[in-house]
Amino acid sequence: MGRVSRDLVLRYTSTGEPVINVGMAITRRTMKSGQREERTAFVDVAFFGEKAELLVGRLRKCDLFYCVGEIDQIDRITNEGTDRERKERKTTVIGVSFQLLPNGPRGGKHDPAPIPE
Secondary structure, three states, rough: EEEEOOOOEEEOOOOOEEEEEEEEEEEEEEEEOOOOEEEEEEEEEEEEHHHHHHOOOOOOOOOOOEEEEEEEEEEEEEEEOOOOEEEEEEEEEEEEEEEEEOOOHHHHOOOOOOOOO
16 A cells, blocks of 8 residues: 555557556655654556556546555566666566555545455
8 A cells, every 4th residue: 555656657568458557655654763764665566457447547646545466577688789788677566456545635535446356
């Protein structure tokens, strides 16, 4: 669960499947030596198909958003054919389900959307 960190853009894969990447800012708050400490992680979650189409019209930057996903890793080559060519592993989160949440003072109000199966 976190806040959406940027506006959504609906794109399409080479096979024509809709896809969006939801940028999320996830803040963890802890107490350390009597001091409140916050750490924020930024994560992209990719949603495909009907879920992507549902989200693009209903989710905006700063909205509170809950989702469940699966971690996926792909190997890829960057700067191919140059002296800076290197192999890297990219970690991606593939969205499985989600819930839109009321946003409080940071954003507008949403009626919670059902979690797609």
